[in-house]
Amino acid sequence: MALSTKGEYRLPLELDPSLERLPLEELVRLGQRKLFESQVLQRASRSTLYARRWREAGLHLERQTSTAAWASIPYTDGHDWLTAQANGPFTRFFVGQPRLWVSNHSRGRARKWAPYGDQDIILLMSLALRLARVVGLQPDDRILTVVEPSPRVGNPLPYLWAEADGLAGGLRLEFIPGSLAMLAHNNWPSFAWRRNPTVLFSRLDEALTLQQALSQAGPTPCASVAEAFPSFRVGLFFGEPLDPKREEIRRSFGLEAFSVYLLAEFPALAVECPAHNGLHLWLDTCFPEIIAAGLPAWKGKGSAPQPAALPLASAPDNLEGELVLTTFGQALPLVRYRTGDRIRLVSKAPCLCGRTHPRIQILGKLNEQELATTR
Numbered sequence: 259m260a261l262s263t264k265g266e267y268r269l270p271l272e273l274d275p276s277l278e279r280l281p282l283e284e285l286v287r288l289g290q291r292k293l294f295e296s297q298v299l300q301r302a303s304r305s306t307l308y309a310r311r312w313r314e315a316g317l318h319l320e321r322q323t324s325t326a327a328w329a330s331i332p333y334t335d336g337h338d339w340l341t342a343q344a345n346g347p348f349t350r351f352f353v354g355q356p357r358l359w360v361s362n363h364s365r366g367r368a369r370k371w372a373p374y375g376d377q378d379i380i381l382l383m384s385l386a387l388r389l390a391r392v393v394g395l396q397p398d399d400r401i402l403t404v405v406e407p408s409p410r411v412g413n414p415l416p417y418l419w420a421e422a423d424g425l426a427g428g429l430r431l432e433f434i435p436g437s438l439a440m441l442a443h444n445n446w447p448s449f450a451w452r453r454n455p456t457v458l459f460s461r462l463d464e465a466l467t468l469q470q471a472l473s474q475a476g477p478t479p480c481a482s483v484a485e486a487f488p489s490f491r492v493g494l495f496f497g498e499p500l501d502p503k504r505e506e507i508r509r510s511f512g513l514e515a516f517s518v519y520l521l522a523e524f525p526a527l528a529v530e531c532p533a534h535n536g537l538h539l540w541l542d543t544c545f546p547e548i549i550a551a552g553l554p555a556w557k558g559k560g561s562a563p564q565p566a567a568l569p570l571a572s573a574p575d576n577l578e579g580e581l582v583l584t585t586f587g588q589a590l591p592l593v594r595y596r597t598g599d600r601i602r603l604v605s606k607a608p609c610l611c612g613r614t615h616p617r618i619q620i621l622g623k624l625n626e627q628e629l630a631t632t633r
């Protein structure tokens with residue numbers, strides 16, 4: 259992994275599979291090293307997302323050369339994101355050349371727009387290859403992706419994934435893109451039926467509508483998707499927690515269902531493995547922390563108290579709380595970003611699949627009251 263003169267990692271397209279099985283302590287050290295070497299704090303301090311609040315907290319992270327004062331760095335959340343996005347100068351919102359903009363999925367609220375640089379896109383492509391490996395995709399699998407239209411982050415994923423597999427994955431994966439928004443305008447379900455896909459990638463909250471569309475896709479309407487699409491073997495579902503709908507999905511679609519966590523603000527792609535006991539959160543791509551109820555508030559000199567967070571790698575198993583992410587991103591690194599997603603740390607112990615990255619369960623979004631009381 260090389261470092262450019264601007265302190266950004268030059269990622270190879272295919273991350274080394276042995277990274278998935280490094281001992282936890284080594285992964286923690288690797289994350290710390292990447293945080294430091296990719297100059298996340300120095301680069302982020304140029305962004306309007308962080309600059310003012312960090313200055314007000316008396317922090318001069320542009321000069322920071324260690325992560326010693328980590329707990330004093332204020333959290334950033336979706337509200338801060340929207341504020342920085344709406345108020346200029348917009349060219350100082352991002353800190354690396356944007357190559358692609360995507361927007362998040364949030365009902366009834368303003369949308370967050372996230373810049374992905376070249377390296378961020380390569381990371382997303384690499385994580386798609388990793389996902390294929392983790393869930394056991396096979397050569398010549400045909401993947402029906404039912405994702406949201408642009409500008410949502412799911413939209414470019416099949417295209418980037420196809421290219422990644424062609425360049426470095428080697429599984430000869432084939433993608434059939436569809437979207438519920440195009441149901442009334444395009445015959446993609448009946449085309450997909452003719453192509454007999456083996457894998458389904460879709461939002462979970464669209465599964466019910468999808469069920470109707472797919473079971474009617476062939477020349478003769480079927481009672482279930484499983485009957486209409488007999489080759490479906492693997493289902494990858496994102497957007498909301500798979501449990502408690504897992505069994506129902508398995509039966510109606512006739513596939514092994516895996517939960518996927520997809521975040522728009524940064525190319526994070528956590529995925530469940532065949533052990534089905536939590537999603538592996540990749541410590542070589544981010545530094546995750548958890549804000550749990552009951553942790554004492556942290557109060558620095560002259561700053562307002564803020565809830566304390568524990569690094570996920572040292573939190574006790576089964577701890578529940580909000581996921582906080584710091585990333586090593588190019589166009590806009592996240593620094594202590596409160597995702598608003600409630601998680602449970604399932605386990606830090608090596609998984610039955612042999613992977614060592616901590617496993618989390620996504621429990622859903624924090625509700626408005628929880629958001630208000632913890633901020």
Ligand SMILES: [Zn+2]
Nearest residue numbers: 531609611613
């Ligand atoms: Zn596993």
